[in-house]
Amino acid sequence: MNAPLRGPGNNFVGQSVERLEDMRLLRGQGLFTDDVSRPGLVHAAILRSTVAHGWLRGVDSAAALALPGVVAVITAATMGAKVPAIPMRLAPLDELEPYWQPVIAADKVRYVGEPIAVVLAESAAIAEDALELLVAEIEALPPVVDTATALADGTLLFEAQGTNLAVLYTAQKGEAQAEFPGAYVRREKMDTQRHTATTMETRGLLAEWDATTEVLRIHGASKVPFASRGMLAKQMGLPETSIEMIEVDVGGGFGMRGEFYPEDFLVPFAAKHCGRPVKWIEDRREHLLACNHAREFDCDLELVCSREGDILALRGTVNGNMGAYMRANVAVAPRNVGQFLSGPYAVPNVHVEVRALLTNKTPTGTYRGPGRFEADFFRERLLDLAADDLGIDRVAFRRRNLVKMAEMPYPLATVTPPKKEEKLDSGDYVMTMDLALAELDWDAKLPLQGKLIDGRYHGLGVACFIEGGAAGPRERARVELVEDGTVAVYVGSTLVGQGLETVMTQIAADAMECSMDTIRFFHGSTTYVSEGFGSFHSRSTVMGGSAILLAIEELRQRMREAAAARLGCKAEAVRLEEGRAVAPGGGALSWAELATAGLSGDGVFHNHTHTYAYGAHACHVAVDPRSGHVEVVDYVAVEDVGRMINPLALQGQIVGAVVQGLGGVFLEHLVYDAEGQLLTGSFADYLLPTATDYRSIRAVAMGVHTGAVGPLGAKGAGEGGIIPVGGCIANAVAAAFSGKVQPMSLPLSPSRLWAMIEAAG
Amino acid sequence: MRDVAFEVNGKACRVAVEPRTTLADCLRHDLGLTGTHVACAHGVCGACTVLVDGEAVRSCLTLAVQMEGAAVTTIEGLSSEDGLSPLQAAFRKHGAVQCGFCTPGIITTMHALLTTEPHADEARVREVLSGNICRCTGYMAMVAAVLEARAAYQGAPA
Incomplete structure (x- = not known):
């Protein structure tokens, strides 16, 4: 197991320390974006397209401007000759630039919800009233809502491009398209439905332009404030140093929040335009319409196995319904579906083509476990079908094919673009599966499988996963000894509601060999460090935590040197204790006294490889064939994250992620009609899990096989809990009906499952 | 604008609000009690729940003008500066x-x-x-x- 990071003093790392941020959050003292106000505040509301696809012929704002209290109306015309577009932050390709989203519709609208105009008014209510008075003239075109229509290229979103296929990713390894004489082949079409993160706090921004100092200050930045600052600076024609992104409390991230959206330009632009602070708070309907959607993929895949049960090849095509534009991080999910289809299994030959297709729906982006949730559903379903056909127990089939420790590092398929090689780093994959089965009491429950008991069929499911983490390129931290004897820690990582302050403080206190109270933690805002890369791809702990360790190492050296100069001894002879620097002769200085020398340390942690946390889920379901309702009787999630910093916080994230995954399996569906209208615009029709839905969700988190990235040995975590849920549950449902019902499509809502049960007779 | 007088966290207060102002907006923006959060504004999610005469009430579906004479308790009223309940x-x-x-x-x-x-x-x-x-x-x-x-x-x- 893990040795203490720095002994013999502290060992906060690895302890379930109560979270620091809870003290304010539990007492209503958090500071979220809408809690920030400014004198002279102007409120923004956004007119959005009600048509999925059409030519925008003009916006009549005369009546809105006449309404008392309206300050201004901004349209594309306000921006002058060229409307800025939103660049891609992750996996950008030059050839995708034509598909970037303009920050406001100029000549064409491509999805319901696309911004057309911004109203600024003295109150939020007046701004919303004024929206009713704006008239957008739109000449409707036929909408493209599904991937089949998009592929046919009969209607094009971008006429000049001649295709709706934005990019094709190919995952390649070995010779998957070869003939495999005598082999078993199973081919299936499957799909996952459009749903998304749906954070409890909607998005919001407060922007103010200080004309005297020429500084644009923006509250509500999150996730990647430095990247967003760079994009905004370019769009606004300002130097980056003129923009301050301020991070406040964040009501949930899950990949959705903090990517660059049209409003991230429109609200700052409005503030500079009208010379007053501007606040925009998204409402829930807007959120469901305008935030990145996710997860809408369909596939046609073949799994090739030997008759003995060795996986030989995985091949086929996947279509991603990416929505109307290639925005910010839209490329991540389709790339990941290709990358993660083989998951934790040894698959010698892979050839999978993933098409990122444009449709007249809300643009997509990452949602916790992007591409991995989808890929796991497709793969784990195929594994059960193959095992059943081959007459092999599905646990034995998995045990046979999981990558073994001796095979690490194990090469995954290479995805092109960008043609970067990926390897599974470390782990005992079979161990986590066996543990999940033992925790569920699999063997004892097996006799229930397929049985009708008190009107319900019982089934068990198992699924395995890998979770990528620790995205580079680097993270930066600065630590300062403060004159009151505390240590200020600044890092470029960001808070998205994941307990970052606590985890980072644990790491810093261990390294400083001081109490957690002595650490003061500052993060995220662009005013603290010169650059930062934020919180995505489960990277904050590994990257930010490692940068903090490096910075503290430097600070402690400076402290020894400063103490030595004043105490008249050699630096290496100085002993640092909590709050004191002690010379061998007995002389000592307090940290407060040392701080007058202005001591600090900087750390930059570079990394270009990924960590792979991994694990397995097992579940027991009971299905009522009369209603299609599935009760999740028990659910166990096991994950090895290399090193646990805070086990309680980690377990909480795993349980939370499983329940989000169950929402995606049973409840959550962004439903569109044939005209491209979103039909699920409230929490009354977009259903999220509630406390009565899933009563027994258990997480077993462990730190056994450390990651190779950084001194912590931690692997990125927090997303893993959602990844295998679709495959695990669908496999259990299939097992409950002894294979006569085979879910190939999510969600497994009662009506859809009931129809499948009826069809199976 | 309408004047409404009620008690919030044990203190008497009087605010002038538009009749359409929700209790949530009144608490947050007129009285500065930002511990009450609005997450859906259509009564489904419960984030804005406050106590009105001891009963849990969705402040996004309640109008401020309905509060005349009522006693409202928010998260701030259930919290102390010293520690946690x-x-x-x-x-x-x-x-x-x-x-x-x-x-x-x-x-x-x-x-x-x-x-x-x-x-x-x-x-x-x-x-x-x-x-x-x-x-x-x-x-x-x-x-x-x-x-x-x-x-x-x-x-x-x-």
Whole structure:
């Protein structure tokens, strides 16, 4: 197991320390974006397209401007000759630039919800009233809502491009398209439905332009404030140093929040335009319409196995319904579906083509476990079908094919673009599966499988996963000894509601060999460090935590040197204790006294490889064939994250992620009609899990096989809990009906499952 | 504008509001009590729950003008500067807070439940809690926290 990071003093790392941020959050003292106000505040509301696809012929704002209290109306015309577009932050390709989203519709609208105009008014209510008075003239075109229509290229979103296929990713390894004489082949079409993160706090921004100092200050930045600052600076024609992104409390991230959206330009632009602070708070309907959607993929895949049960090849095509534009991080999910289809299994030959297709729906982006949730559903379903056909127990089939420790590092398929090689780093994959089965009491429950008991069929499911983490390129931290004897820690990582302050403080206190109270933690805002890369791809702990360790190492050296100069001894002879620097002769200085020398340390942690946390889920379901309702009787999630910093916080994230995954399996569906209208615009029709839905969700988190990235040995975590849920549950449902019902499509809502049960007779 | 006089967290207050102003907006923007959060504004998620004369009420579906003469308690009124209440402390101990945005509405709702039903069992806790949406925790830790906090309400005057 893990040795203490720095002994013999502290060992906060690895302890379930109560979270620091809870003290304010539990007492209503958090500071979220809408809690920030400014004198002279102007409120923004956004007119959005009600048509999925059409030519925008003009916006009549005369009546809105006449309404008392309206300050201004901004349209594309306000921006002058060229409307800025939103660049891609992750996996950008030059050839995708034509598909970037303009920050406001100029000549064409491509999805319901696309911004057309911004109203600024003295109150939020007046701004919303004024929206009713704006008239957008739109000449409707036929909408493209599904991937089949998009592929046919009969209607094009971008006429000049001649295709709706934005990019094709190919995952390649070995010779998957070869003939495999005598082999078993199973081919299936499957799909996952459009749903998304749906954070409890909607998005919001407060922007103010200080004309005297020429500084644009923006509250509500999150996730990647430095990247967003760079994009905004370019769009606004300002130097980056003129923009301050301020991070406040964040009501949930899950990949959705903090990517660059049209409003991230429109609200700052409005503030500079009208010379007053501007606040925009998204409402829930807007959120469901305008935030990145996710997860809408369909596939046609073949799994090739030997008759003995060795996986030989995985091949086929996947279509991603990416929505109307290639925005910010839209490329991540389709790339990941290709990358993660083989998951934790040894698959010698892979050839999978993933098409990122444009449709007249809300643009997509990452949602916790992007591409991995989808890929796991497709793969784990195929594994059960193959095992059943081959007459092999599905646990034995998995045990046979999981990558073994001796095979690490194990090469995954290479995805092109960008043609970067990926390897599974470390782990005992079979161990986590066996543990999940033992925790569920699999063997004892097996006799229930397929049985009708008190009107319900019982089934068990198992699924395995890998979770990528620790995205580079680097993270930066600065630590300062403060004159009151505390240590200020600044890092470029960001808070998205994941307990970052606590985890980072644990790491810093261990390294400083001081109490957690002595650490003061500052993060995220662009005013603290010169650059930062934020919180995505489960990277904050590994990257930010490692940068903090490096910075503290430097600070402690400076402290020894400063103490030595004043105490008249050699630096290496100085002993640092909590709050004191002690010379061998007995002389000592307090940290407060040392701080007058202005001591600090900087750390930059570079990394270009990924960590792979991994694990397995097992579940027991009971299905009522009369209603299609599935009760999740028990659910166990096991994950090895290399090193646990805070086990309680980690377990909480795993349980939370499983329940989000169950929402995606049973409840959550962004439903569109044939005209491209979103039909699920409230929490009354977009259903999220509630406390009565899933009563027994258990997480077993462990730190056994450390990651190779950084001194912590931690692997990125927090997303893993959602990844295998679709495959695990669908496999259990299939097992409950002894294979006569085979879910190939999510969600497994009662009506859809009931129809499948009826069809199976 | 209409004048409305009511009590908030034990203090008398009088505000002038438009008739259409919700209690949530009045508390947050007129009275500066930003601990009450608005997450859906259509009465489904429970994030904005406050106590009106002791009953858990959705402040996004309540108009401020309806509060004439009422006693309103918000999360600020259930909190002290010194530390955490037993219910809040149980949430912290069990890891029942992640992003914290839904938390004030859940604390107010569970406080109302345990005040009137200090012996509520797990099924009852889940039933009442199901009126509040949390996107982070999956509820398991919350249920454990509420069950543990019952002890602090048992024997106290309802």
